[in-house]
Amino acid sequence: MAVKIVVADATHVKYAQDVCDLIRITAQQKGSGIVDRSPDYVTDRIKTGRAVIAFDEERVVGFVYIETWSHGMFVANSGLVVDSDYRYKGLARQIKKSVFELSRKLYPTSKIFSITTGLAVMKLNSELGYVPVTYSELTRDIEFWQGCEGCKNFDILQRNNYQKCLCTGLVFDPAKQKEHKKSSTDVVPQRLPFSVFFARPYIFTKRIFQRLYIKIKRFKSRKKTNNKS
Numbered sequence: 587m588a589v590k591i592v593v594a595d596a597t598h599v600k601y602a603q604d605v606c607d608l609i610r611i612t613a614q615q616k617g618s619g620i621v622d623r624s625p626d627y628v629t630d631r632i633k634t635g636r637a638v639i640a641f642d643e644e645r646v647v648g649f650v651y652i653e654t655w656s657h658g659m660f661v662a663n664s665g666l667v668v669d670s671d672y673r674y675k676g677l678a679r680q681i682k683k684s685v686f687e688l689s690r691k692l693y694p695t696s697k698i699f700s701i702t703t704g705l706a707v708m709k710l711n712s713e714l715g716y717v718p719v720t721y722s723e724l725t726r727d728i729e730f731w732q733g734c735e736g737c738k739n740f741d742i743l744q745r746n747n748y749q750k751c752l753c754t755g756l757v758f759d760p761a762k763q764k765e766h767k768k769s770s771t772d773v774v775p776q777r778l779p780f781s782v783f784f785a786r787p788y789i790f791t792k793r794i795f796q797r798l799y800i801k802i803k804r805f806k807s808r809k810k811t812n813n814k815s
């Protein structure tokens with residue numbers, strides 16, 4: 587599969603209609619959860635470098651775009667689609683990795699989040715370091731939640747005051763990632779000198795003395811039996 591994954595720019599605007607067609611066909615498939623997008627919306631994402639497209643030659647076979655919420659505090663990688671002829675070949679994994687890296691580059695301090703019922707997206711997000719959270723940890727931007735209006739479970743979300751629904755919330759928090767890295771490197775230098783400079787030589791010397799003690803004991807007992815005979 588010679589598929590090329592590119593960060594979109596103005597030169598890709600001519601593919602906006604192909605992207606829309608792929609999204610529309612996918613949206614019509616049962617249970618995809620994908621919301622149809624207008625050519626203007628897709629064009630804007632492409633032009634502003636906030637989309638990733640997968641091409642097989644000139645054919646658009648995958649797409650995803652970046653949205654910002656709560657004045658940039660949150661970023662979502664939305665509308666992930668892979669052409670049905672290209673599924674189960676690891677293409678979504680590559681597209682997600684690419685859009686994740688792009689999101690980190692464009693919005694390094696933003697939390698990256700997603701809501702999904704799909705196993706594929708849960709797996710891919712977990713691999714990238716997202717963790718499951720309650721909706722209280724996600725954007726409270728009403729416009730984001732209004733995007734769920736087209737979903738057949740929207741009444742459940744409304745009944746639960748936009749705090750719970752069937753989707754799992756997942757978030758990647760760059761601040762927590764830094765804390766985690768810092769604390770894991772903190773531990774290493776504290777433990778290393780003790781084990782390297784004290785514990786290991788102590789165990790080594792103890793073993794030598796133990797063996798010596800056993801040898802002396804054996805020697806003495808042999809001597810005793812020799813004397814008796």
Ligand SMILES: CC(C)(COP(=O)(O)OP(=O)(O)OC[C@H]1O[C@@H](n2cnc3c(N)ncnc32)[C@H](O)[C@@H]1OP(=O)(O)O)[C@@H](O)C(=O)NCCC(=O)NCCS
Binds near residue numbers: 617666668
């Ligand atoms: C979901 C979708 C993007 C996956 O694309 P894909 O290229 O087939 O995914 P990949 O081949 O990269 O697979 C990634 C992992 O997800 C798993 N996976 C893929 N599709 C799956 C599905 N429908 N159900 C369960 N697991 C799935 C794969 O087995 C793989 O897991 P593994 O490597 O641990 O075995 C594609 O099926 C699609 O476009 N679906 C319709 C739109 C949609 O649902 N988008 C997600 C919106 S939240």
